[in-house]
Amino acid sequence: MKRGILFVVSGPSGTGKGTVLKEVFASVTNLHYSVSATTRAPRAGEVDGVNYFFVTNEQFDRMIADGEMLEYVEKFTNRYGTPRQYVERLLAEGKDVVLEIETIGAENVRRSMPECVSVFIAPPSLKELWNRLKGRSTDRSDIEKLRFETSREELASAYGYDYVVINDEVKRCADAIAAIIRAERSKVGRNKDVIKSILEN
Amino acid sequence: MKRGILFVVSGPSGTGKGTVLKEVFASVTNLHYSVSATTRAPRAGEVDGVNYFFVTNEQFDRMIADGEMLEYVEKFTNRYGTPRQYVERLLAEGKDVVLEIETIGAENVRRSMPECVSVFIAPPSLKELWNRLKGRSTDRSDIEKLRFETSREELASAYGYDYVVINDEVKRCADAIAAIIRAERSKVGRNKDVIKSILEN
Numbered sequence: 001m002k003r004g005i006l007f008v009v010s011g012p013s014g015t016g017k018g019t020v021l022k023e024v025f026a027s028v029t030n031l032h033y034s035v036s037a038t039t040r041a042p043r044a045g046e047v048d049g050v051n052y053f054f055v056t057n058e059q060f061d062r063m064i065a066d067g068e069m070l071e072y073v074e075k076f077t078n079r080y081g082t083p084r085q086y087v088e089r090l091l092a093e094g095k096d097v098v099l100e101i102e103t104i105g106a107e108n109v110r111r112s113m114p115e116c117v118s119v120f121i122a123p124p125s126l127k128e129l130w131n132r133l134k135g136r137s138t139d140r141s142d143i144e145k146l147r148f149e150t151s152r153e154e155l156a157s158a159y160g161y162d163y164v165v166i167n168d169e170v171k172r173c174a175d176a177i178a179a180i181i182r183a184e185r186s187k188v189g190r191n192k193d194v195i196k197s198i199l200e201n
Numbered sequence: 202m203k204r205g206i207l208f209v210v211s212g213p214s215g216t217g218k219g220t221v222l223k224e225v226f227a228s229v230t231n232l233h234y235s236v237s238a239t240t241r242a243p244r245a246g247e248v249d250g251v252n253y254f255f256v257t258n259e260q261f262d263r264m265i266a267d268g269e270m271l272e273y274v275e276k277f278t279n280r281y282g283t284p285r286q287y288v289e290r291l292l293a294e295g296k297d298v299v300l301e302i303e304t305i306g307a308e309n310v311r312r313s314m315p316e317c318v319s320v321f322i323a324p325p326s327l328k329e330l331w332n333r334l335k336g337r338s339t340d341r342s343d344i345e346k347l348r349f350e351t352s353r354e355e356l357a358s359a360y361g362y363d364y365v366v367i368n369d370e371v372k373r374c375a376d377a378i379a380a381i382i383r384a385e386r387s388k389v390g391r392n393k394d395v396i397k398s399i400l401e402n
Contacts, residue, residue: 120389125402158396163387166395176387183384186364186377188321194367195359201326 002193004032004091005184006113007098009177010106011121012154013147014132016167017100020121023174024098028181032090034099037063040078053083070112071105082109096181103154110160117184119177120161124168126152203394205233205292206385207314208299210378211307212322213355214348215333217368218301221322224375225299229382235288235300238264241279254284271313272306283310297382304355311361318385320378321362325369327353 011017025031037053039060048054055063060079063069072081082099090097099109099116110118123129126148133147158164165176188195212218226232238254240261249255256264261280264270273282283300291298300310300317311319324330327349334348359365366377389396 122396122399125399127402152400155396155400159389159393161389163384164389164392164396165387166399176383179380179383180387182377182380183364186320186366186381188360188362188365191365192360195323195356195365198323198326198367199353199356201328 001092001094002190004093004095004097005181005190006087006091006109006116007096007181007184008106008109008116008118009098009100009121010103010118010161011158011167012103012123012129012151014129014151015121015123016132016170016173017121019170020167020173020177021098021100023170024177024181027174028178030096031181032095032097034082034087034090034097036080037069037083038078038080040080053086070099071101071108073102073105084112096185103157107157107160117180118161118163119180120158120164121167121173121177122155122158122164124166126155129155202293202295203391205294205296205298206382206391207288207292207310207317208297208382208385209307209310209317209319210299210301210322211304211319211362212359212368213304213324213330213352215330215352216322216324217333217371217374218322220371221368221374221378222299222301224371225378225382228375229379231297232382233291233296233298235283235291235298237281238270238284239279239281241281254287271300272302272309274303274306285313297386304358308358308361318381319362319364320381321359321365322368322374322378323356323359323365325367327356330356 009017009021035049035053037055037060039055039057042048042054046052060081063081063083064072068084070082070084070087072079082101087097106118110116129151130148133151134144163180165173167173210218210222236250236254238256238261240256240258243249243255247253261282264282264284265273269285271283271285271288273280288298307319310317330352331349334352335345364381366374368374
């Protein structure tokens with residue numbers, strides 16, 4: 001069984017990662033979203049193992065201690081993490097997996113799974129990003145500024161990725177990511193068995 | 202000015218490189234075919250510098266001696282080669298260039314321009330390739346066998362490329378190559394100036 005490819009997709013908050021990836025999933029086949037573990041309570045309609053793996057704080061702590069979290073973040077009182085075993089199982093089954101995560105988490109995954117393919121979604125400009133963040137924010141300009149500074153730092157982390165795509169338009173950005181996924185699937189290193197079977201048949 | 206990307210596209214004779222690339226050029230913008238130098242006489246309608254650079258045998262010899270040929274082959278009494286300066290100029294102008302060449306020439310280019318992106322077009326099977334070659338051949342089975350053995354060797358050279366695509370269907374194969382070109386354009390290493398300008402504006 002050919003091992004799947006792990007795609008780590010990240011970018012500053014407000015660049016529209018989720019919207020872009022929805023479009024990517026609509027056009028690329030055999031692609032799987034990674035399911036995160038979380039300590040927050042399920043909302044109505046959410047299914048364990050589909051939307052999230054719902055775990056207790058104690059379970060979450062144990063997963064971290066066991067090195068079972070590829071990355072995790074705390075948002076308010078809830079924690080979210082990527083279970084290593086789950087991702088490993090999908091890859092071993094030959095499935096290509098997409099991790100949509102924040103830039104700090106992405107750095108951790110790139111360190112612990114260096115064979116991953118990392119894609120950075122950038123805003124067309126910092127100004128544009130600021131406008132988008134403003135739309136979301138409260139009126140407190142100190143929080144706004146902090147957010148903006150964070151975005152700037154997140155953006156600077158782009159240099160460490162394999163690919164960078166600009167989200168100037170959702171469709172175009174999604175097409176660029178779809179092309180990256182297809183291209184990576186054509187890498188010779190991942191198709192040695194294919195070449196071998198052509199030579200032998 | 203951002204330097205262009207050199208795409209070396211090769212594969213065994215009979216895999217349909219030309220047909221596939223015509224389809225690629227129809228769907229990808231800002232892509233340039235490299236113009237070869239040749240010692241053969243121009244045919245009716247052929248324009249110097251467009252279809253080929255038409256040179257004398259002496260000029261061709263001098264180009265080889267000057268290290269000005271990225272690769273060259275001899276077919277019957279005529280010679281065909283890729284002029285390094287011409288390709289270099291296109292790349293310096295920020296143009297992405299496609300070299301469609303035989304596998305031996307491709308190995309030479311990969312050696313002398315290791316930053317190139319190499320794509321191997323493979324037949325779905327050796328049997329399929331044999332059928333295609335048979336269609337072209339004379340009745341002499343010794344020549345046929347030799348051709349077949351050559352194809353087998355050419356196919357084995359695929360392991361040294363960056364990407365491999367199967368030409369089971371022209372459209373699908375062309376789409377795979379178009380995806381590779383688009384993905385390579387999104388590589389972070391080629392977009393550091395883009396990231397910088399987003400950070401600074």
